[in-house]
Amino acid sequence: MANSTNSTIKLSSEHQFSHELAALKAADHFPKPYRWELSPQAVLVYILGGSLAGNVQISPKYLGNKNLVEVAIASLLSDRALLFTGIPGTAKTWLSEHLAAAISGSSKMLIQGTAGSTEEQLRYGWNYAELIANGPSQKALVPSPVMKAMELGSIVRVEELSRMPSEVQDALITILSEKTIAIPELNSEVLATEGFNLIATSNDKDKGVYEMSAALRRRFNIVVLPLPKNLEEELNIVVYRVKQLAKPIGLSFEELKKQQLEKLIHIFRELRSGVSVDGKQKIKMVNSNLSPAEAISIVHQARIEAFYFENNKLQTKALAQGLINSVGINKNDEIVALQDYNETVLKKRSEFKDWYTAFKEILY
Numbered sequence: 244m245a246n247s248t249n250s251t252i253k254l255s256s257e258h259q260f261s262h263e264l265a266a267l268k269a270a271d272h273f274p275k276p277y278r279w280e281l282s283p284q285a286v287l288v289y290i291l292g293g294s295l296a297g298n299v300q301i302s303p304k305y306l307g308n309k310n311l312v313e314v315a316i317a318s319l320l321s322d323r324a325l326l327f328t329g330i331p332g333t334a335k336t337w338l339s340e341h342l343a344a345a346i347s348g349s350s351k352m353l354i355q356g357t358a359g360s361t362e363e364q365l366r367y368g369w370n371y372a373e374l375i376a377n378g379p380s381q382k383a384l385v386p387s388p389v390m391k392a393m394e395l396g397s398i399v400r401v402e403e404l405s406r407m408p409s410e411v412q413d414a415l416i417t418i419l420s421e422k423t424i425a426i427p428e429l430n431s432e433v434l435a436t437e438g439f440n441l442i443a444t445s446n447d448k449d450k451g452v453y454e455m456s457a458a459l460r461r462r463f464n465i466v467v468l469p470l471p472k473n474l475e476e477e478l479n480i481v482v483y484r485v486k487q488l489a490k491p492i493g494l495s496f497e498e499l500k501k502q503q504l505e506k507l508i509h510i511f512r513e514l515r516s517g518v519s520v521d522g523k524q525k526i527k528m529v530n531s532n533l534s535p536a537e538a539i540s541i542v543h544q545a546r547i548e549a550f551y552f553e554n555n556k557l558q559t560k561a562l563a564q565g566l567i568n569s570v571g572i573n574k575n576d577e578i579v580a581l582q583d584y585n586e587t588v589l590k591k592r593s594e595f596k597d598w599y600t601a602f603k604e605i606l607y
């Protein structure tokens with residue numbers, strides 16, 4: 244398998260932040276749970292940023308509620324697994340990747356849930372050439388990432404759990420409650436080593452695609468990742484992540500103007516919540532997913548566009564176009580709601596004149 248290099252598009256968390264993880268490890272004098280690379284206290288600092296023992300400065304990965312991250316870390320030490328849920332784009336995958344990197348030193352033990360997921364992907368499969376030639380044997384067995392994590396005592400991630408068919412999801416019940424995978428063909432079993440646990444993610448919008456059984460739910464501590472509670476918090480997340488995304492590209496982008504982005508987030512929050520930011524006016528809601536992740540992508544893309552084609556000046560029109568694309572240009576109801584918002588809300592606000600004009604030019 245190829246190794247990550249400086250030109251790899253997406254480095255794993257443990258690779259990208261290896262210097263921070265190493266510094267934390269060196270400064271970490273708290274007791275470490277069995278097979279954990281860091282103590283729970285150091286994992287918390289890795290996720291939220293700050294310093295450990297006063298001498299290592301760590302960049303924040305997740306901007307949000309401290310308590311929620313503490314609950315997540317503690318869950319991984321309990322006999323239950325951890326499930327992040329919440330609307331799309333609230334950093335469920337991001338947080339689970341960083342937790343796995345900090346705790347086990349690797350975020351790569353991963354299963355992506357899809358409608359086509361099978362039980363073998365959670366348990367084990369076979370190398371069929373070997374199986375047919377020599378019958379079932381340890382050599383013919385292909386362990387799943389879950390099985391490997393059980394043997395190693397590490398964290399395994401299951402992405403988009405509720406996209407897996409329910410009967411496949413249920414294979415996790417025995418794994419999580421008995422901490423074992425039986426291999427009847429070899430008359431053996433794999434027992435989980437201390438340190439093994441599982442982080443699953445599942446977004447609210449996929450709820451009901453394949454509802455989780457009550458039995459499986461009980462095996463999880465469920466942590467809901469919320470939307471940022473106010474405009475300032477959301478703006479911080481967007482600015483912070485957009486700057487981070489720009490670093491590896493190596494282009495000298497224009498400085499981000501907070502005031503310009505503030506308006507984008509302002510519009511996001513109003514369309515998402517159905518009420519104006521000052522709480523005084525009702526607004527027709529847009530159902531599309533206008534999450535912090537969506538805002539980050541819009542700004543990042545608009546910046547690249549501006550760099551090459553607009554003299555490095557971020558244009559409101561490019562941001563407005565990004566927002567319209569997120570809403571879905573072919574979704575009639577949503578576009579009507581956006582036009583309605585433009586005419587009844589933005590038109591009256593002189594400070595949003597550029598946005599009003601941009602929407603008008605693109606939409607009508």
Ligand SMILES: Nc1ncnc2c1ncn2[C@@H]1O[C@H](COP(=O)(O)OP(=O)(O)OP(=O)(O)O)[C@@H](O)[C@H]1O
Pocket residue numbers: 304305306307330331332333334335336337338444445446480484535536539
């Ligand atoms: N509170 C936050 N702190 C830091 N980054 C955030 C926050 N909220 C969102 N992000 C950023 O949003 C982006 C997308 O997050 P991620 O892919 O983890 O979302 P998700 O919740 O898994 O969405 P989905 O349900 O669509 O899979 C990441 O770049 C992440 O850094």
Ligand SMILES: [Mg+2]
Pocket residue numbers: 335336337444
């Ligand atoms: Mg995700």
